Amino acid sequence: MNKTWNESVRNSLKTASDCNEYFDHDGFQEGSFPIKIPLEFAQRINKSDPLDPLLLQILPKETQSSNDFLDSPVSDERHSPVKGLIHKYPSRVLLISSSVCAIHCQYCFRQNFDYQDNDILKNWPDIDSYLSRSKEVNEVLLSGGDPLTLSDKKLSKILKKIESIRHIKTLRIHTRTAVVIPSRITKEIISMLNKTRLKVVIVFHINHAQEISDDFIKNVEALRNLTLLNQSVFLKDVNDDAKVLAKLSYKLFESSILPYYIHLLDKVTGAERFLISDNKANEIFIKLQKLVPGYLLPRLVRDEGGESKRLVL
Template sequence: MANLSTVLRTGRQLADAGLITDDAAKVTDLIGKRYSVAIPNQLATLINPADPKDPIAQQFIPNADELFALDDEHEDPIGDDVRSPLRGLVHRYPDRVLLMPTLSCPVYCRYCFRREKVGRDAAAPSAGDIENAIDYIGNHSEIREVILTGGDPLSLSDNRLGALLRELDEIPHLSNLRIHTRVPVALPSRITSKLIDNLQVNLPIWTLLHVNHARELTNDVANACAQLNQGGIPLLSQSVLLRGVNDNAKTLSELFRRLVELKVKPYYLHHPDRAQGTSRFRLTIREGLNLVYSLRGRISGLCQPTYVVDIPGGFGKVPISSIRKTHDGKNWLLTDFEGRQHIYQED
C-alpha cells in the first residue's frame, strides 16, 4: 500500500512546509481538536502560499471560520443518521445503499458534510458492523447497487478492500458497485496493479472521483486515471460548487474539459451542504443556477454534470433544474423522489 507518512496533519507541520504562519498554526491545531486535518504532499505541493485566495489551499487548509456555526448549519446536514438502519450503512433510496467500511481519508476537505465523523476512530464502524451491513444487503433483495463511501474506501488495504468486494460480489441481487473516492487525486501512487487486481470482480464497478479544480489534475493523477481505465474501471466525477474555489464559468469549464480528456465523465456538481462551520463556501441556489446556465453552449454536453442539491433531513438529492421558487419568491420548493415537497430557505 502507498506510504501515507508524508501527510501534513498539524499546524506545526503546515507552518514548517511554508503553507501557513505560526499564528495560523495555533488556530489549525485548535480546529484539529474538532475536525480532522490531513494534507498529503501530492496536494500540499499544489498550494501557492503567496496567494491568499489559492483554490487548493481554500479546500484543505483549516480556517478559523470553521469554529463558528450558523443557525442553519447542522452536524448531519443531509440526514445520513435518520436513514441508517445499521452502523456503517445508509438506506435512503429503495434500490441502493451507502456502505461506509472506513471513516479515514487521505485528505480532509474543509467543506465536508461528514466532517463531524471522518477521521474519528470512535465513529468508525467495526468489522462486525460491516458484516452486519453485508447481511442486511443480502437480506434485502430490492437493493441493486452498493455505493462504497465513507471516509474513502480506497484508503483500505488491498486485502481488506478485495475481501469486501468479493463478499458483495456473492450477493445475487446486486447489479453493480460504486466507489466514491478522492484517492486518485490525493494519493495517486495508491493506484497500483495490485489494487486494480482487487477491483476485478464479476459485478461492474464504477468509480466516482471527487475533484473540484483543474489544478488538482496533475500528470500523476492522469496516470492514475489511465490505470483505472485500462483496468476496466469506468470513471465518473463529482464536484462541489464552492465559493472561492470554482465559482466561475472559466474554472468549471477548465475542470470539466480536463476530466473528459482523462476519460472521466463529469457526473454530479453538488450545491454545498449546510455542514457546520462551512458558510464561507456557500453560494445561493440562484447564483449556482446562473453559473450552470452560463456553461450551456460554452462546453460540450459531455462535459456537463447534473447540478444537484441534497434536501436537508435525509430526503435525498434533486436536480436543481427541477426546483422552483415558492409563491412568495423568497425560498425554493424541492420535490423529493417520493413526491414530497420541501421548503429550502435562503436569506
C-alpha cells in the same frame, strides 16, 4: 525511489505549525476538524498565492455559522437500518467502509460523523443479512471516509463479500484519495477491479482542474475500461466560476472521466465561508452550459436533508 501510498499518508502535513512552515504562511491554526494534507496535494498549491483554490479547501478557518448550519446536515443516521449501512434509495445502499480520509477538506459534511461502531467487516453478519433479504438492492456504494484508505487486503475481503450476494450487480467506489495520492491506484487495485464480476463505477471527488496531476492522469489510464465519473462540491472562491468548471470538465475528459454531479454545499457547521447562493450557482451554471457540450455538464444538485438529491437546474 517512488513513495508508496502508505508512506504518503504517513508523511502528510498534520499540524498547523507543519503547514505554516511548509507554506511559509502564518494563517494555519488548529481547528475543530484536524489538519491532514498529503504532500502530493500540498505540492500543487501555489505558495505565493493566499487565494490558491486548493489552499482554501484545506485551510482551517472557523466561521461563525448561522442557525441553518448543522453538525450533521444530511441526516445519514436516520437512514441507517444497520450499523455501517445507509439506505436512502430503493436500488442502492451505501456502506461506510472507512472512517479515514487521505485529506481533510474543511467543507466536509461528514466531519462530525460518528464513525464508531460503523466498521463494516465487524458488522458484516447484520449487513449481509440485510442485503440478502433486500432483493431490490442492485448496487453497493463504498464511501467513508474514503474506501481507498483501506488496505488492498481489506478491500479485497469486502469485495468478495459483496460479490457473494447474487442480486448485487454494481459496485460504486467514491474516492478523493486516488486524486490527492495518485500512487493509491496500485496494480493490486487495478487487478481487483478489473477481475470482479461486478460492474464497477468509480466516482472521483475533484473540485478544481489544478488538483489533477500528471501522475493521476497516468495511473487512472489503467482503469479506463471501468465507468469513471466525477463529483464536485460548488465552493465559493474555489470553483464558483463557469470558466473554472469548464476547464475541470475538459481536464477530466482527457482522462476518460465524465462530470457527474456538482453539489451545492451541505451546510455543515463552520463551512459558511464556502457557501454560494442559489441565484449565484444558477447564474454560473447557465454560463457553464454554453461552455461545454452536454456530456461534459455535471448535474447541479442539492442533498435534501437525507431524503433525496434534487436537481437545482
